[in-house]
Structure formats: structure tokens, C-alpha cells
Amino acid sequence: MNQHVHISLLDRCSLYLAELAQxxxxxxxxxxxSIEDDLRRLDRWRDQLSQRQAGRxxxxxxWVDDVIAAITDLxxxxxxxxxxxxxxxxxxxxxxxxxxxxEATIRxxxxxxxxxxxxxxxxxxxxxxVNKGSGYWRLxxxxx
Numbered sequence: 616m617n618q619h620v621h622i623s624l625l626d627r628c629s630l631y632l633a634e635l636a637q638x639x640x641x642x643x644x645x646x647x648x649s650i651e652d653d654l655r656r657l658d659r660w661r662d663q664l665s666q667r668q669a670g671r672x673x674x675x676x677x678w679v680d681d682v683i684a685a686i687t688d689l690x691x692x693x694x695x696x697x698x699x700x701x702x703x704x705x706x707x708x709x710x711x712x713x714x715x716x717x718e719a720t721i722r723x724x725x726x727x728x729x730x731x732x733x734x735x736x737x738x739x740x741x742x743x744x745v746n747k748g749s750g751y752w753r754l755x756x757x758x759x
Contacts, residue, residue, distance in 0.1 A: 678724045681705045683741065683754065692745060692753035695722065725752050 685701035686693055693701075699718050706713050726734035728741040729752075745751035 676706065676709055676711050678702075678720055679728060679739075679741070681711075682721060682724050686742075686752065686754050692751060695725070695750045695752065698725075698752060 681702045682698065684705055685698050688701055688705075689697055699721050702721055703713060703717070706717075723734070725742050726732040727736045728739050729735055729743060730740040731744050731747065741755055742752050743755055745753055
């Protein structure tokens with residue numbers, strides 16, 4: 616199938632999911648959180664396909680941006696395992712890379728952007744440890 620057909624299918628799926636969301640809002644038994652997630656994912660895919668069709672490369676996300684988004688989604692503070700799970704979903708939904716080293720990349724991203732860490736690189740003090748060694752991280756107040 617060509618990209619134009621893919622975009623058309625994504626549009627139809629988005630309409631279908633929007634209808635399901637409305638059914639849920641009207642008292643239906645479907646889970647609205649998963650429907651909303653699917654709608655966001657479909658919108659991103661459609662945008663990426665449209666960019667490719669227009670000859671533009673899809674936006675490549677930086678790990679640090681995905682980690683910030685994940686911690687924000689998790690309420691501003693979370694355990695490394697929760698952050699890793701959420702970053703995986705963010706990158707998967709955006710069709711970005713995920714390798715066997717991705718968990719280490721996330722940990723390195725947190726540490727390189729945390730002045731409390733021995734691995735701090737001086738590039739933006741964005742994160743802080745909650746009880747060093749506990750595995751919990753939070754966004755610095757000025758980053759939220």
C-alpha cells in the first residue's frame with residue numbers, strides 16, 4: 616500500500632475511535648483511557664506519514680525530551696522502572712528507536728542531566744534524585 620492509502624486508513628480508524636470515545640462518554644462500557652491513547656497514536660502516525668509524503672523527514676525525538684515527557688505524564692516524580700516503561704510507550708507510539716540498550720540510555724540521560732549525579736555533564740540540570748539510590752527521580756521545579 617502507498618502512503619496515501621495508509622493516511623486514509625488512519626483517518627478512518629481515527630473517526631471510528633472518536634465514535635467509540637463518544638459512546639463511552641454517553642455511558643458505554645469501553646475504557647476511554649485506551650481509546651484516547653489510540654487516538655493520539657493514530658494522529659502521530661498520520662502526521663508522520665503526511666510528512667514523509669510531503670518529502671520531509673519525521674521529527675526525531677531526543678531521549679531527554681522523551682524522559683521529560685514521561686516523568687511529566689507520571690506526575691512529576693516516578694521510579695526508574697515506571698519512567699522506562701513510559702518512555703518505551705512514548706517512543707513506540709512515535710515510531711522511534713528502542714534497543715536492548717535503551718534502559719541504560721534512559722538512566723544515563725537522567726544522570727547526565729542531574730547535578731547531584733557523579734555523571735553530570737553540565738548540560739542542563741533538569742532532574743533530581745529522590746533519596747539517592749532509591750531509583751526515584753523527579754523533574755526540577757523550573758523544568759515542569
